[in-house]
Amino acid sequence: xxxxxxxxxxxxxxxxxxxxxxxxxxxxxxxxxxxxxxxxxxxxxxxxxxxxxxxxxxxxxxxxxxxxxxxxxxxxxxxxxxxxxxxxxxxxxxxxxxxxxxxxxxxxxxxxxxxxxxxxxxxxxxxxxxxxxxxxxxxxxxxxxxxxxxxxxxxxxxxxxxxxxxxxxxxxxxxxxxxxxxxxxxxxxxxxxxxxxxxxxxxxxxxxxxxxxxxxxxxxxxxxxxxx
Amino acid sequence: xxxxxxxxxxxxxxxxxxxxxxxxxxxxxxxxxxxxxxxxxxxxxxxxxxxxxxxxxxxxxxxxxxxxxxxxxxxxxxxxxxxxxxxxxxxxxxxxxxxxxxxxxxxxxxxxxxxxxxxxxxxxxxxxxxxxxxxxxxxxxxxxxxxxxxxxxxxxxxxxxxxxxxxxxxxxxxxxxxxxxxxxxxxxxxxxxxxxxxxxxxxxxxxxxxxxxxxxxxxxxxxxxx
Amino acid sequence: xxxxxxxxxxxxxxxxxxxxxxxxxxxxxxxxxxxxxxxxxxxxxxxxxxxxxxxxxxxxxxxxxxxxxxxxxxxxxxxxxxxxxxxxxxxxxxxxxxxxxxxxxxxxxxxxxxxxxxxxxxxxxxxxxxxxxxxxxxxxxxxxxxxxxxxxxxxxxxxxxxxxxxxxxxxxxxxxxxxxxxxxxxxxxxxxxxxxxxxxxxxxxxxxxxxxxxxxxxxxxxxxxxxxxxxx
Numbered sequence: 162x163x164x165x166x167x168x169x170x171x172x173x174x175x176x177x178x179x180x181x182x183x184x185x186x187x188x189x190x191x192x193x194x195x196x197x198x199x200x201x202x203x204x205x206x207x208x209x210x211x212x213x214x215x216x217x218x219x220x221x222x223x224x225x226x227x228x229x230x231x232x233x234x235x236x237x238x239x240x241x242x243x244x245x246x247x248x249x250x251x252x253x254x255x256x257x258x259x260x261x262x263x264x265x266x267x268x269x270x271x272x273x274x275x276x277x278x279x280x281x282x283x284x285x286x287x288x289x290x291x292x293x294x295x296x297x298x299x300x301x302x303x304x305x306x307x308x309x310x311x312x313x314x315x316x317x318x319x320x321x322x323x324x325x326x327x328x329x330x331x332x333x334x335x336x337x338x339x340x341x342x343x344x345x346x347x348x349x350x351x352x353x354x355x356x357x358x359x360x361x362x363x364x365x366x367x368x369x370x371x372x373x374x375x376x377x378x379x380x381x382x383x384x385x386x387x388x389x
Numbered sequence: 390x391x392x393x394x395x396x397x398x399x400x401x402x403x404x405x406x407x408x409x410x411x412x413x414x415x416x417x418x419x420x421x422x423x424x425x426x427x428x429x430x431x432x433x434x435x436x437x438x439x440x441x442x443x444x445x446x447x448x449x450x451x452x453x454x455x456x457x458x459x460x461x462x463x464x465x466x467x468x469x470x471x472x473x474x475x476x477x478x479x480x481x482x483x484x485x486x487x488x489x490x491x492x493x494x495x496x497x498x499x500x501x502x503x504x505x506x507x508x509x510x511x512x513x514x515x516x517x518x519x520x521x522x523x524x525x526x527x528x529x530x531x532x533x534x535x536x537x538x539x540x541x542x543x544x545x546x547x548x549x550x551x552x553x554x555x556x557x558x559x560x561x562x563x564x565x566x567x568x569x570x571x572x573x574x575x576x577x578x579x580x581x582x583x584x585x586x587x588x589x590x591x592x593x594x595x596x597x598x599x600x601x602x603x604x605x606x607x608x609x610x611x612x613x614x615x
Numbered sequence: 616x617x618x619x620x621x622x623x624x625x626x627x628x629x630x631x632x633x634x635x636x637x638x639x640x641x642x643x644x645x646x647x648x649x650x651x652x653x654x655x656x657x658x659x660x661x662x663x664x665x666x667x668x669x670x671x672x673x674x675x676x677x678x679x680x681x682x683x684x685x686x687x688x689x690x691x692x693x694x695x696x697x698x699x700x701x702x703x704x705x706x707x708x709x710x711x712x713x714x715x716x717x718x719x720x721x722x723x724x725x726x727x728x729x730x731x732x733x734x735x736x737x738x739x740x741x742x743x744x745x746x747x748x749x750x751x752x753x754x755x756x757x758x759x760x761x762x763x764x765x766x767x768x769x770x771x772x773x774x775x776x777x778x779x780x781x782x783x784x785x786x787x788x789x790x791x792x793x794x795x796x797x798x799x800x801x802x803x804x805x806x807x808x809x810x811x812x813x814x815x816x817x818x819x820x821x822x823x824x825x826x827x828x829x830x831x832x833x834x835x836x837x838x839x840x841x842x843x844x845x846x847x
Contacts, residue, residue, distance in 0.1 A: 227611060230671070282561040289557065293548045297629030298671075299615055303544050306608045307558070310540070313604060314562045317597060321565035324589055325572075381630030388820055391718070398715045406703045470697025474758075477665045478716045479689040614683065615668045 167364045174360030181354050189346070198262045201255050203347075207355040208252035209273065211362060213315075215245030216280065220312030223305035232377065233370070235301035238308055239291060240369035242284050244362050249281045272326040276319050283311045297377060395480045399488025400495075406465065407496060413461045417500045421454035425504070425511055434512045443514055444575030448567050450504060452534060455497045456556050459538030462489050463546040472546065472613075482610030486539065494528075494535040501527055518580035526577065526594070530570035533598045537562050540605040543612050569594040616679050618643040618766055618797035619664065623673035626659055633659045635821045637673070641814065643765075646788070646798040648808040648829070650840060651818035657801035658696075660818065661770045664799065665693050677766055689718055692764030694772045698755040702744040706735055706754055709743060710761055717762040729757040733783065752780045760787060767791060769800035773807045781807060805837035817844050 185200050219241035226234035256274050261267050268274070287307050294300035407413055428446055432438060439446075466472035475485055509516050516523065541558045545551045569590040576587055583591055617640035626634040634656045641647045651657045662668040663675055666682045680687045693699070700709045707726050714722025730736040733753040743751060752775060759767065767788070773781050788798055788811055802808040809815070815833060817825040817840055825844045833840055 227608075279561050279564055282557075286554075286558045286561065289554060290545070290548075293545075293550055293554065296615075298627055299547075302615075303612060306612055307541075307544060309608065310537075310562060310601075310604060313600060314565070317565045317593075317600070321568055321593055324593070325568055377630045384628070384631040395716065398712065402701075402704075402712055405708070406701060409703055468697075468702060470695055470699050471701060473665075473667055473695055473697070474693065474699035474713070475716070477667055477688060477691070477693050478713070479685040479718060480716050481685070614666070615662070 163367070167367055170360050171364045174357050174362075174364075177353065177357035177360060181350065181357055185350065189350075198259060201259045203350050203354050205252060205255040205259060206351050207358050208248045208255065209277070210355045211358050212245045212248040212252060212277070212280065214359070215241045215248065215362070216284070216312055216315055219245065219308050223308035223312075226301060226305045227309075232297075232301065232374070235305065236370040236373040237366070238305060239288075239373060240366040242287055242308065243369060244366055246281065246284050246288065248358075248362075249277050249284070253277050253281065272322045275326075276315075276322050279318055279322075280315055283314060287311055297380065392481070392484050395484040396488040396491065399475075399480065399485055400491040403462075403465075403489055403492035404495060407461075407492070413458045414496055414500065417454045417457045417497075418503055420457060421450050421500060421504045422507065424450045424453060425508060429511060439512050439514060440579055441575065443508075443512070443516075443578045444571040444573065446512075447504075447508060447574055448530070448571050450508075451497070451501050451531075452560065452563065452567060454500055454504070455531075455534055455538065456559070458493055458496050458500070459535065459542055459559070460552055460555055462493055462539050463542040464551065467546065476613050482613045483606045485613070486543065486606060486609040490532070490535050490539045493539055494531050497531050497535060498527065501531065514578060515580075516578045519577040519582055522583050523574065523577045526570055526573045526583075526591075529594045529598055530566055533566040533594065533601060534563055536598070536602050536605050537566075540601075540609065540612075543609060566594060566597045569597065617641055618678055619647075619799055620676040620679075621660075621664075621673070622675075624660070624663065624670050624675060625672035626656075626663065626668070627671045633821050634663075637818075637821075637823045639816060639823055639826045641797055641799055643797050644792060644795050645813040646792055646811050647800070647814040647816055648805075648812035649799065649801040649816045649818060650805070650808075651801070652841075655818045656821040657818055658770055659821075661695075661768055661799075661801055665691065665695075665768050687766075689762065690765040692759040692762065692767045694755060694759045694767075694769045696770055696775075698751050700743055700751065700754055700758055703742065705740050705742050706730060706746075707739040709754065710757060713758050713761055719762055725761055729761050732760075732787070733757040748775075749777050749780055752776050753783065756780070756784055756787065760791070764791075765796055767796060767798045767800075769798070769802075771802055771804075772800055773802065773804040785811060809834050809837055815840065817841070819844065 181203070185203050189200065219238045222234045222238040222241060225231075226238065253274065256277075257267050260269055287304060290307055291300055291304050294303060428434075428450075432442075463472065466475065476482070505516060508514065538555070538559050541555055541562075542551075545554050545558070548554060572590045573583055573587060573594070576583065619639075619641040621640065622638050624634055624637040625632055637656075637660065639647075649657055649660065659668070663670055664677065664682055666688055669683070675682045677687045678690060682688075701712075704712065707723075707730065710726035710729060711722045714725050719725050727736065727739070730739050733756055735750060735753055735757065738746070738750065743754065746754070759769075772784060776784060785807065792798060792811070798811070800808055809829060812829045815825070815827060815829045816823055825840065
């Protein structure tokens with residue numbers, strides 16, 4: 162049953178992604194000022210949606226863990242954070258490539274890129290903390306606390322950076338997707354790609370969760386054999 | 390009230406311990422002076438640029454020097470298993486935490502008050518024009534820095550790589566508070582009061598303090614009891 | 616109502632149960648010696664009783680209340696593996712500190728009284744850092760008894776003590792038991808512990824495999840219990 166769900170989601174995501182790629186590459190025309198590269202936005206922006214959702218999911222799961230103390234919530238938290246970190250990295254990479262091609266520079270301290278970089282550091286810290294704690298129960302508890310702090314910080318930092326950049330306008334701002342000044346077709350594509358990536362992420366999270374569970378079982382069994 | 394009494398007892402103990410040995414404070418002040426010295430090579434201290442970056446410079450110095458004090462906070466309880474005795478005593482986790490935050494904040498403020506005149510002399514900056522506002526920002530930011538640093542000190546107390554991990558965890562989380570502090574400090578050192586556009590930073594700083602203090606007080610008991 | 620009441624206690628280390636379905640109680644005024652090999656779970660059990668750790672499943676009640684409740688913690692005295700006193704403070708400063716934390720009305724008087732009883736009043740202003748090992752141990756004992764606890768929880772108390780300190784501790788424990796205090800200690804030093812104990816328990820691999828009164832046989836042949844119940 163679980164296998165079927167996993168494959169089903171992955172397949173749906175894969176098909177949607179292929180369809181989106183087809184439309185992006187062949188269906189849309191080159192944008193006036195940016196040329197072909199503007200298409201990267203269809204991956205760049207959904208990356209942010211995914212990573213923010215992942216961090217929110219991890220934060221919520223951490224709260225649930227501290228409340229219920231069920232290991233499944235800890236598994237979900239770490240899996241979500243890992244997916245979030247990967248997508249943050251992809252987002253930074255795509256943003257960097259885009260900036261390089263459009264404006265000739267590898268990095269701009271625009272609000273979104275800066276915020277993403279901070280998120281990356283915060284959650285790499287989370288993963289580092291997890292690595293450093295041996296006892297699985299302590300690890301789950303303490304990293305849950307850190308995750309709650311991390312998400313709070315992520316939200317506050319987002320707002321703070323917005324205010325900072327309005328006072329210190331950077332050299333360039335990333336492509337904004339505020340409603341109204343973007344073609345409807347593009348907006349749909351952003352959402353579709355978000356959906357595709359989300360559908361692909363879900364099985365990854367599920368597999369990762371099962372991996373955590375198996376690791377826990379192995380550790381438990383290993384301890385038991387030490388007794389004998 | 391019992392909670393206040395316990396908090397102040399813990400704060401008093403930490404302050405007495407530290408001021409007796411002065412290890413962390415000495416290290417912190419020395420480190421701050423070294424950073425001020427190094428920055429003087431990084432850019433020209435005589436230029437006009439100094440006033441513009443004064444806020445940023447000062448808070449980088451305070452944040453780095455502060456780490457030395459914050460690191461010690463829970464680690465000094467490790468020797469002789471004192472932390473266990475404190476957690477097992479009737480003192481609540483929140484009182485224990487706040488007591489330590491108060492002590493650390495006082496120690497860090499002492500370091501800052503020593504560094505300010507030195508900064509003024511080294512970089513030829515008159516920082517006394519908006520003293521009231523400056524001290525307000527100093528106190529608020531130091532509190533925020535200390536709350537997060539002390540909390541993460543508790544979170545990492547049993548880990549081998551604690552000293553490495555603490556800065557990596559604390560600094561990214563501190564960014565909103567540091568941003569606000571840097572902005573406000575630059576304005577205040579330039580002689581302007583906090584007004585208009587800059588009020589948003591003061592609000593951010595206060596909000597930051599309230600949110601993280603509440604979160605920490607709510608979660609510290611969970612961290613301390615295994 | 617028993618002074619210590621443990622029911623169906625489980626504690627996990629990840630998936631592995633460090634304590635399994637531990638159930639026992641200790642009546643007020645009695646002294647239980649908890650035996651067990653290294654790694655059996657004695658320290659885990661004691662940490663939960665001290666309020667340093669929460670059970671994963673089950674209930675732990677000391678003096679009728681949850682082990683973490685402030686009222687209970689105020690009436691519990693603890694001696695753990697570390698001595699639990701501050702090197703950079705003096706003997707009397709340490710005791711006054713703990714007196715205040717435990718809510719004593721007159722911490723200074725209690726501190727002085729216990730410094731006297733443990734033979735440390737002549738060095739009360741000395742920094743603990745300068746004390747010998749035996750003096751630190753005695754100060755740790757003073758700290759544990761300072762607030763006249765109703766329950767004493769001791770984790771291998773005799774292991775690090777020298778002869779003089781062992782004698783002092785045994786005498787203090789006897790006095791405490793006589794005045795209605797309850798004592799639970801985990802131990803390897805079978806002889807010293809069994810002399811004081813009224814009850815004995817044995818933990819093996821997280822399970823409580825034996826509880827009962829202390830018998831003459833155990834006193835005469837401390838290893839008997841391990842041989843009977845220890846190896847599976």
